[in-house]
Amino acid sequence: MTKKNILFFGLLFCSTTLFAQRTDVEGMAYFDEQRHPNFRENIVIPDVNGYRVLKCDFHTHTVFSDGLVWPTIRLQEAWSEGLDAFALTDHIEYHPFKNDVKVDHNRSHEIIEKDAQKNNIILVKGTEVTRSTPPGHFNAIFINDASEFIESQDAAYDKATVMKAAEQGAFVFWNHPGWQPKIKGSYEWIDFVEDLYANQALHGIEVINGFGFHKKALDWCVDKNLTVMGTSDIHNLIQRSYDTDRDYVHRTMTLVMAKERTPEAIREALDAGRTVAWASKYLAGKEEHVRALFDACVELKPPHYTEVRGNGNNTTFYEITNNSDLYFELILTEGNGTRGIVLYPQSSQLISAAADQSSLSYDVVSTYVRSDQHLNVTFNLN
Numbered sequence: 001m002t003k004k005n006i007l008f009f010g011l012l013f014c015s016t017t018l019f020a021q022r023t024d025v026e027g028m029a030y031f032d033e034q035r036h037p038n039f040r041e042n043i044v045i046p047d048v049n050g051y052r053v054l055k056c057d058f059h060t061h062t063v064f065s066d067g068l069v070w071p072t073i074r075l076q077e078a079w080s081e082g083l084d085a086f087a088l089t090d091h092i093e094y095h096p097f098k099n100d101v102k103v104d105h106n107r108s109h110e111i112i113e114k115d116a117q118k119n120n121i122i123l124v125k126g127t128e129v130t131r132s133t134p135p136g137h138f139n140a141i142f143i144n145d146a147s148e149f150i151e152s153q154d155a156a157y158d159k160a161t162v163m164k165a166a167e168q169g170a171f172v173f174w175n176h177p178g179w180q181p182k183i184k185g186s187y188e189w190i191d192f193v194e195d196l197y198a199n200q201a202l203h204g205i206e207v208i209n210g211f212g213f214h215k216k217a218l219d220w221c222v223d224k225n226l227t228v229m230g231t232s233d234i235h236n237l238i239q240r241s242y243d244t245d246r247d248y249v250h251r252t253m254t255l256v257m258a259k260e261r262t263p264e265a266i267r268e269a270l271d272a273g274r275t276v277a278w279a280s281k282y283l284a285g286k287e288e289h290v291r292a293l294f295d296a297c298v299e300l301k302p303p304h305y306t307e308v309r310g311n312g313n314n315t316t317f318y319e320i321t322n323n324s325d326l327y328f329e330l331i332l333t334e335g336n337g338t339r340g341i342v343l344y345p346q347s348s349q350l351i352s353a354a355a356d357q358s359s360l361s362y363d364v365v366s367t368y369v370r371s372d373q374h375l376n377v378t379f380n381l382n
């Protein structure tokens, strides 16, 4: 008997109570243990300065453009992954399945609107304005009617369309700048983008899109006070695209620091730029927001022991705790103490410092506050 068969018979004998629950059809048994357990993951991140940290993904696709899934699947994924809010942002101009799926720019959103409410997920209406590179693609979210954004490959229309979205009150962000690096101007602050920006028709940039960190975009966001966005731009199944069985792997998303868990509060936070992009182990954002997030999650406890070694080498021990599902990696930049600290999600580490030290400073190397700069934090020891 193979191992598999032993397991199968083992299950048959052990599961009599399970089968007993499902005797509605005579002559039938059910092997329900094979079903995928259905539950919602909780992503734990403490409040930041009184703001709730909402997990949002405002760039996803379905079969209503070039995605490979029905809208319902996107909702199921968002629910089980613990997202608070997301948007279906199907391309306005690109419909490879148009012979099979009727082109309707509002339909994907409509299909899941009610179910999103039932599942307590905030569904934001959006679309991807998809023009040639440069400048490429722009997402407009918090829109009313996606069909209003005319289809054209004419450069003059490009600008008009994005402007129109902004005029109608949309939040507009530039998608994956630099995704076609061989095309001249695709990763530059070209006049087209400057024009939108000058007309307040550009509000954010994707600093992380899926697996790509657009480092220049982070500097643009910091220097021009645009909102930092992180999105999955998912086309296939999340589980097919992300190796979610591995620790720290989750879809790329935007952490939005909002006054409450409502669409209005999300919009206010996006307009105010209170966001941090989160992908893999990494956080990218403006320094004040990354710092506030770090301070809310990480706590240095008071000293609990000093080892007397004499000759001025006494060493004091501290516990440092990460109260979140985020990951932080720290490298000592100043002071005499533990050189490197890895703060795994919801865990603590022991660190030590020379007893006469008043502070230790670290670069949090799993964060970016500029393309070439990590968050630097100082722990006061007294």
Ligand SMILES: [Zn+2]
Binding pocket: 128, 137, 175, 176
């Ligand atoms: Zn795109």
Ligand SMILES: [Zn+2]
Binding pocket: 059, 061, 128, 233
């Ligand atoms: Zn896209």
